[in-house]
Amino acid sequence: MNIKMERFKIDLTEIEGEGDFPCPHCGEIISPDDDSGMVYDIIESTEADGELEKVTIKCKKCGSAIQLEGFSLFKEIGNSEKIFDIEDYLNLQEKFMSF
Numbered sequence: 267m268n269i270k271m272e273r274f275k276i277d278l279t280e281i282e283g284e285g286d287f288p289c290p291h292c293g294e295i296i297s298p299d300d301d302s303g304m305v306y307d308i309i310e311s312t313e314a315d316g317e318l319e320k321v322t323i324k325c326k327k328c329g330s331a332i333q334l335e336g337f338s339l340f341k342e343i344g345n346s347e348k349i350f351d352i353e354d355y356l357n358l359q360e361k362f363m364s365f
């Protein structure tokens with residue numbers, strides 16, 4: 267038994283827009299702001315020194331696991347005193363829109 271799960275890596279510093287991106291496998295647009303639970307599931311988030319380092323999500327359409335990195339990009343968004351965490355990521359588009 268050797269089932270290999272599709273696993274992709276996305277560096278948020280390399281994508282354009284407000285944190286949304288197409289699933290590397292099926293092309294479904296995954297938006298961090300979409301909390302309907304219909305498009306993706308958060309499998310795990312990893313923090314380092316209290317700051318968000320990696321988030322692994324699962325595309326609900328094709329089942330691919332996608333690891334997101336590059337959150338340091340967002341540190342300067344909003345209140346720099348505050349640590350960027352998973353909640354901030356999920357609210358990212360709101361923050362962009364309020365600029």
Ligand SMILES: [Zn+2]
Binds near residue numbers: 292325329
């Ligand atoms: Zn997909």
